[in-house]
Amino acid sequence: MELTPRQKQILRAIVDIYVSTAEPVGSKAIAALPDVDFSSATIRNEMAELTQMGLLEQPHTSAGRIPSPAGYRFYIDELMQDYRLSLDETKSLHDALQLKSQEFDEMMSQVGKLVSKMTDLPAYAIASRQDQAVAKHFELVSAGKGSIILVLMLSGDEVKNKLIKLPVTVTDADLRLLSAVLNSSMTDLTADEITAELLDKVSRTAGPAASLVPLVMDYTLECLRQQHGDFHVAGQMRLLNQPEFRDVAKAREVIESLDEDVLANLPATLPKDGPVQFLVGPENVARELKDSSVVMMRFDIGDGMQGTVGVVGPTRMDYAKITAKLGYFAENLGRMFQKNGGAENALPALGEGKPGADE
């Protein structure tokens, strides 16, 4: 798509104005801009052409123009300028960026709420593994009443646990033996490396508690295979702040798809190329989101984990500002999650960083 510089200027102006007013933009409004020195008639001609090209749309004959999805896409790819966060904005972002919890999952949930609050849009956050997980340590603790608790430490200091009911009577000594065997044979292996033969071999050396091996390892494999953490959505109702969702029915459609569909389409919620990705209107797979846009950004958590935060809003979204804010989060969240940062950690009062899973 080839646009003349003037066409670009007009398209950018239309996007910018429409994003902030939510009203179709007329030729006069553009002609009135300070750095525009051609008449509204000229602009009308250009606008007609841009409409022809599919970059603009007209709600009705006697209205101004609004950007089409393709128009937004062009804007994002070629016209958008880096938004510089104002001092006030930076400050309030910085102030908000205090994660109270020390529990990993709880932190992710707070991240979602935070991003939602700071962008005034529904947001989501999710953590996913980049590396293959391995078990680091097995611990079997008797919980009385014929059951034990399996505490499983994974790479990345994740801790999982599960109550297991004992199918047979097992002594403490048996449990200790089993723990020892598991810790010597089953640690540092990815899910793929844990073969049936290996399991078999371990069962044979596990002594009286051998019957527990399948129970323990089933759970372990389940944990190792789990690529994604929970999907945390927050601030769905902020969608109602957007004029395009003043119609409750529309809002509900989108919000419901957030609650349900996206969960089923997890992969779609992760950016594919680059740290930031935009899905404009119909670019969204989910039909319910065809009039909405998603901006998602990746951030680094360390320990072979990566996080993704995203916001959902009307296609008429301030992509530049949202990107800037998400970028701020991505940068600083990464730092906050890096528990090994120690004293270098730029943000104060973070406590322990990322503890294992908990609560």
Place this chain on the structure above:
Amino acid sequence: MELTPRQKQILRAIVDIYVSTAEPVGSKAIAALPDVDFSSATIRNEMAELTQMGLLEQPHTSAGRIPSPAGYRFYIDELMQDYRLSLDETKSLHDALQLKSQEFDEMMSQVGKLVSKMTDLPAYAIASRQDQAVAKHFELVSAGKGSIILVLMLSGDEVKNKLIKLPVTVTDADLRLLSAVLNSSMTDLTADEITAELLDKVSRTAGPAASLVPLVMDYTLECLRQQHGDFHVAGQMRLLNQPEFRDVAKAREVIESLDEDVLANLPATLPKDGPVQFLVGPENVARELKDSSVVMMRFDIGDGMQGTVGVVGPTRMDYAKITAKLGYFAENLGRMFQKNGGAENALPALGEGKPGADE
């Protein structure tokens, strides 16, 4: 407040009709009911009196009547009849009542979603302790890189864990000694029973790892003192399905208060007397909820824990049906959470019941 039988009949009819239609009820509508054999004029007279008594309201002169908050309250206290769930309803409740997760907190969150879905209203779920918690077992596991993971088993098979950075170098033997000391001196004690002196004494016998004692015990005390689990809200946007919230601004007010205020007012979200409690309109402490009602119900989780589920909706709510549904949940959730139910467990395919906290 003394009402004649006929007045009661009329009030009940008005509530029932209004609840299902959301339209003010006129005298004719009542006269048309099958078991009403007095004329609309009589009903008008009675309605005037009920209005006088403050049990009914009139949106405007030429409209029918709607129940006032006091009217709802009277209805709940004296007129409401047990709603018998239809076979279909029971079936869909039963079918929905499958908690996929085996993690406690995750289960509570699912309970919230479930209740919301089945009542078509925003719902919340929260767990709280009835008994004082005590530590059952301490486990310290080296996590490499100069840090350890504390795994703490509490009464009720709750498991908590936390990553602790070591201020000093500690050998595995030191850790084992510390574990042993903690397990022999610090288990089965409530938060109150863990005195400064006791801590002091333990520190003195803990050997080289004594400096870890405060770190470990601070976290332990924090866990022991925590009376409530997370507050899980779900389905906020279902409020939009209610005609009284077609005005987005009103819905937002309520939804926002759900997200924020209620968290701060935790105690208010637990029923005070009896297993079920109704808060009608202005009976709500939060000003934002003064036009809404809350129905909350307690259920038993076992292990010294209790759960509370509640729904939030317009004062025009089908209190009887909601109560029946919540009751169904309360009864069956209780059973599902009782992990000791074993084979008697009425609902199939529940897995392990309530495992410790996790993820």
Place this chain on the structure above:
DNA sequence: GCTTAGCACTCCATTCCCCTGAGTGCTAAG
């Protein structure tokens, strides 16, 4: 004395219509 038919009255909600104003596309002149 309670109940009810009849009736005048009130007032909300809907519809219709008109009008205004913003914005366009086109044409012709610069």
Place this chain on the structure above:
DNA sequence: CTTAGCACTCAGGGGAATGGAGTGCTAAGC
């Protein structure tokens, strides 16, 4: 190629008219 001018379109807002549901009151009936 740009721009002034102009006829045309159409959404949205502001009454006015209309219909209808519901009430309160009065007077007659059981």
